[in-house]
Amino acid sequence: MFERFSETLIKSIIVAQEEAHALGWFVVGTEFLLLGLLSTSEGIAARALKSQGVNFLDAKLAVQKKVGRGPGSGLHGTKFTPSAKTLLKNLALRAKVNNENISSRHLLLALLEIQNESVKPLGALEILREIKVDVRKLQSELLQVDESKIDMPLPPDILPKPYDPTDDALTLEQKIVQWEAEAELCRRVEREALIQADLCRKALADIIE
Template sequence: MFERFTERARKAIVLAQEEARRLNHGYVGTEHLLLGLLRQEEGVAARTLNSLGVTLKEAREQIESMVGRGEEGTADQPPFTPRSKKVLEFALREAVQFEDAYAGAGHILLSLVKETNGTAAIALSHLGVTPEEASVEITQRLTVADPEDSAYARSLRASVVRARVEGLLVHTRCGVTDEERALPQALRVDLEYMYRAGEGDEIEETVDYGAVLQNVAGLLEREEFRLLETGMRRVGGHVLEGFPAILEATVRVTKLNVPVARVVSGVSVEATFRR
C-alpha cells in the first residue's frame, strides 16, 4: 500500500512510528500520524495545521495528556491500529477524488480530520480546530499545486485518466425465476474507470479497453445470477482485480427485457468500486 504514497507522506508515516516509540506505545494510532505530519514543517499538512494555530509542541502535550505514556520495552516496529489503517486507506481515496496519482501528506491529514472518533481529531478539537475548519483549509491547499509532492508524483498528476465504455451488450442467464434464467438474455453494461496512464505511446502505458471489454463480457457470459446487483458487484470486483492500474470503477448494469406488465426500456443498477 505504501508505494502509492508520495515520498513525503511515507516519511510522515515513518515519523509517526518514531512518535509511537517515543511515547512507548505498542501501536501506531491516528495521534501518532498527526505528530508525524507536524514534524515535517515544510509539508502542506504541517503548514495547514500551523495556520490553524496548532504546533508540534502543543499537539504532543495534548496527546500525551489524553493517552499517556506506555511502559518501556515496546516493539521496534509497532503495528498500525485498525483506525490508523483506515485513515491511510481513505487517504488513497482522497487522492483519487483530487485526481492525484499518489496520496500525499495533505490527503492523510484530510482523512485524519474526517475520522472524527479518532484520537487525532479529538486532540485537534481540544486545540480549537474543528474537523470542518480543518477540512476546508486543507482542501483549499490541495486544489493548487503544492511542492509537497515529489517531482515524480507531480509528473504523473496529469496522467490520471478517466475512460468510459458505453453500451457493451452481453447475453447472460439472469433473473429471479427459473424461467428467466432458462435462456441467456441481453444486459447492457456501462463502465467508467479511472487509471494511471504512462507517458509513452504504447499500449502497455495504458489500460487496454479491448481487454476490459473482453474480460467483462466473458465474466458475465459464463456466470448465472438472480439479481442485477450480483452481476454489478462481480464486474466491479473483477475489473479492480484484473487491472491493477485502475483506481476506481463505476459499473452500471441494465436489464433490457424487463418481465413486468408495463412498457419500460430497461432497469439499471449502478455502484462505484474503489481500492
C-alpha cells in the same frame, strides 16, 4: 501498495512511529499520525495546521496527556491501531483505483473526516479539539489547496557561509580529522534513517495482510 505515497507523507509516518516509541507504545494511533504531519516543515498538511495556530509542542503535550505512557518499547513490533490501519489502507486503495499520488493533505483530510472510533472521537480529532482548532475551517483550507503545490518543500534560505578566520588556522591533519568526524556522523544518521524506514515498511506491510 504504498508506492504512490509522497516522500513527505512517508516521513510523517516514520515520525509517528518514533513518537509512539518515545512514549513506550508499540501501536501507532491517529493521534501519532497527527504528530507526524506536524513534525515537518514540508507538506501542505503541516502548513495548514500551522496556519491555524497548531504547533508540534502543544499537540505533543496533548497526546501525552491523552495516551499516557505505554508498557515499553515496540521498536521490533510496531503496528497501527484499527482506525489508523483502515485510514492508511483506504488511502492506498484510493491511489490504486484513481491512479493518483497521495500526499500529507490527503491524510489530514482523512483524519478530519472520520468522526468516531467506536464510541469515542477519533484520537487525532480529539487532540485538535483539545487544543481549540476550528476543524471546519481547517477542512475548508485544505480543500482549497492548489494540487500542483502539494507536499513541495519549503524554499531553503540560501545564504553564503560567513567567513570564519579560524578555518585558515586549521592544519591539513586537523581538517582531515574534522571531515572524518562529520562523515561518521552522516553515516550514523543514515543508518538510523534506514532502520526507521525499514520499521515503517514492515508496519505498512501489516496493513495489507
